[in-house]
Each structure stands twice: as C-alpha cells, then as structure tokens.
Amino acid sequence: xxxxxxxxxxxxxxxxxxxxxxxxxxxxxxxxxxxxxxxxxxxxxxxxxxxxxxxx
Numbered sequence: 001x002x003x004x005x006x007x008x009x010x011x012x013x014x015x016x017x018x019x020x021x022x023x024x025x026x027x028x029x030x031x032x033x034x035x036x037x038x039x040x041x042x043x044x045x046x047x048x049x050x051x052x053x054x055x056x
Contacts, residue, residue, distance in 0.1 A: 035054065
C-alpha cells in the first residue's frame with residue numbers, strides 16, 4: 001500500500017518516486033489480470049488449477 005509519505009513526494013514532483021509508483025502499479029495490475037484470467041478459464045472448465053496453486 002502506498003504511504004502518505006510516498007504520495008507527498010509524488011505530489012511535490014519527485015520524478016523518481018512517480019516512476020517507481022507507476023512501475024509497481026503496472027506490475028500489480030498485470031499480476032491481478034493473470035489471476036482473474038486464470039479464474040475465468042477455470043470457471044469455464046478450460047483450465048485446471050489446484051485450489052492451493054496461488055498459496056504455493
């Protein structure tokens with residue numbers, strides 16, 4: 001989770017913080033999308049993933 005300190009740096013124009021935030025956000029969204037896609041395929045019966053796949 002992004003802290004208030006990070007938001008303050010971004011709002012104050014710290015470009016490196018903004019770039020890092022964007023990179024982390026993109027990586028997070030890509031991982032969420034992969035999990036959602038796998039869940040949708042599993043629901044449609046096109047992909048089998050064990051119940052503890054993401055816990056391993």
